[in-house]
Amino acid sequence: MDAPSAAELEANPVVQAAFAAAWANSLIDDPQFRHEEGGYIYCDPATGDTGDVVVRRARPGGMLYLNLDSPPTVPGSYLVATYHTHAFPSALGHDPSPSSDDYEEADGSGVPWFVGTEAGVFVVGPDRRVGGLTGPPGYPI
Numbered sequence: 434m435d436a437p438s439a440a441e442l443e444a445n446p447v448v449q450a451a452f453a454a455a456w457a458n459s460l461i462d463d464p465q466f467r468h469e470e471g472g473y474i475y476c477d478p479a480t481g482d483t484g485d486v487v488v489r490r491a492r493p494g495g496m497l498y499l500n501l502d503s504p505p506t507v508p509g510s511y512l513v514a515t516y517h518t519h520a521f522p523s524a525l526g527h528d529p530s531p532s533s534d535d536y537e538e539a540d541g542s543g544v545p546w547f548v549g550t551e552a553g554v555f556v557v558g559p560d561r562r563v564g565g566l567t568g569p570p571g572y573p574i
């Protein structure tokens with residue numbers, strides 16, 4: 434079974450709420466405590482691409498970094514995407530768009546990566562989980 438596409442995930446209210454919470458928690462306006470937030474998005478093949486999507490937060494990251502190396506297992510579900518914020522303001526000279534590392538790691542992970550920024554949400558990597566809702570429950574490759 435195909436995993437949901439990045440566009441389908443981005444339209445999902447659970448995903449939208451997770452993006453909004455991560456952005457709010459990133460404290461972009463706080464010079465001392467602004468940091469990256471994010472996590473993992475899962476889908477249950479029993480409910481398929483129109484069904485249950487659940488989100489697990491990662492531990493908060495640093496000003497320009499978030500560790501997405503260890504997706505927790507959600508029983509019965511497969512990892513279908515990651516998301517993280519870029520919380521450094523462009524007014525301070527930092528480009529908010531996805532970094533070269535984001536592109537590289539997303540391509541290597543086999544799932545789409547969403548990057549929430551002050552310029553909107555970007556998607557990098559594959560359009561949907563490579564290989565569908567089968568294989569290892571975390572990153573498929």
Ligand SMILES: [Zn+2]
Binds near residue numbers: 519532548
């Ligand atoms: Zn990034």
